[in-house]
Amino acid sequence: MRSLALPVRPEMPADRIGLGRPRPGFIGLGAAALAAFLAVALTRLTNEGDTPSPVPFILILLTIGLILVREHAVNRLSLFSPLAIVLLAFAVLLGLVPLADLWFRNAIVYHSGWSDAAWLAWTSLLLLYAGYRVAQLASPDIRRPVRSEWFSNASSLIALVLLAIAVGSVLVEIGAAGGLVTYFSRFARRRDFIRQPVPLLIRVSMATPAILLVAGNWLDRPTRRRAISLLLLWLPVVLVASGFLGQRWRAITVLVALLALGHLGYRRLKWPVLALVVTSLVAGFLAVNLYRNVVGTSRDVRSIAGSDFYYNYLSGHELGQFRDFVTTLEGVPGKLDFQHGRTFLSIIPGTSFPTAGYLYSSTFTPKLYAAGTSVSNSLLGELYMNFGAPGVLIGMLLFGVGMGLLESWFRRNRGRIGALLIYSATLIPLAGILRGDFTTFAGFTLLGLVALLIGLRFAERTVPDQAAEARETP
Secondary structure (H helix, E strand, O other), rough: OOOOOOOOOOOOOHHHOOOOOOHHHHHHHHHHHHHHHHHHHHHHHOOOOOOOOOHHHHHHHHHHHHHHHHHHHHHHHOOOOHHHHHHHHHHHHHHHHHHHHHHHHOHHOOOOOOHHHHHHHHHHHHHHHHHHHHHHHOOOOOOOOEEEEEEEHHHHHHHHHHHHHHHHHHHHHHHHOOOOHHHOOOOHHHHHHOOOOHHHHHHHHHHHHHHHHHHHHHHOOOHHHHHHHHHHHHHHHHHHOOOOOHHHHHHHHHHHHHHHHHHHHHHOHHHHHHHHHHHHHHHHHHHHHOOOOOOOOOOOOOOOOOOOHHHHHHHOOOHHHHHHHHHHHHHOOOOOOOOHHHHOOOOOOOOOOOOOOHHHHHHHHHHHHHOOOOOOOOEEEEEEEEHHHHHHHHHHHHHHHHHHHHHHHHHHOOOOOOOOHHHHHHHHHHHHHHHHHHHHHHHHHHHHHHHHHHHHHHEEEEEEOOHHHHHHOO
């Protein structure tokens, strides 16, 4: 049995807390770089007389920076936390990309809904953080004095069953498609030969809890043999199974979860290592997106050098959630009626409720939809699609409350391996929910968490930490 050294109260020693002591050099350098960027952007964009104001997006970036600095300094918030990752996603999708649209004078910046969407996005950010803080205050960080008793044999057996379900499903589909050669020759149109995509993706989602349970074995007893088995045997198989349809989000969910487990439960990663890891993940994410739709075709990979990075990547739907939000504000309820919560009910299997991705794509991008491409609206857009502007504000407040409750629950149970596994598994999916396609991210994530919880029921038992109780007894 072991008690994990996880990020806890500010008074704990720095080497036992997620990111350790705040580094003035790194924080100062980051603040200086952000200030310089914003100054250049503000000067350039305000000199364009007919260009909308960049102020809301600059406020978004400054607000996110202040929140992250405050939470790290006061609560030792780690980079590997739901709030940090969601805020970074918010900064990219609803701060940096709209500024790039203004810089390159994308036609949509002159639409009537642009300014309203900008200020609504900043207000929703404030409410998200307000909800997070309310949840933190209502659920104080009082640690439960427990230790995790881990049963590695049970964990390994359940992980093998879950992985067999995922890998077996992939092999069956590849065989039905005509084998590996046919699969790769038709990879750009890979969804055409998937017979029942939803049941298949449910089974593929079992690969994530499988590798998390194996990672729990390593956390319980971090030997070199277990590390090699995890990284060289389990990880490649899980990544192939998770991403066999070019699904980058499942793969990056696994990678970020494993990094979080190591950082929070074993040994804190240094800032240079973190910077290298984050850069590598971003580069890999971009590469997969660029190459996955040209495999098996004669098309060339799009260039992203220089200004082509905007025109061939940022200007598309991959990170264009703010543009989709503007379109939603302008088109609902004119072209599409308010849904009054129906798109969120589509998370229930077997129901006929439409997803937000289907409604947005078929209504506002019919040519793309006819070609087999679905465009996911952001969480802000889906909330507006259902309940209008009040729905955006209340929904983002509740989203922040949910993240705050998760953070508080984790800190209260930080002596449990299972709590760390669950916490790490939610990091990327929560950012994915913000990006859009609530039904997909929430639905498949919940299914994976259910499988993980079932596995933890047999793999972990908590026992009182008598030493901790003795230290806390006056």
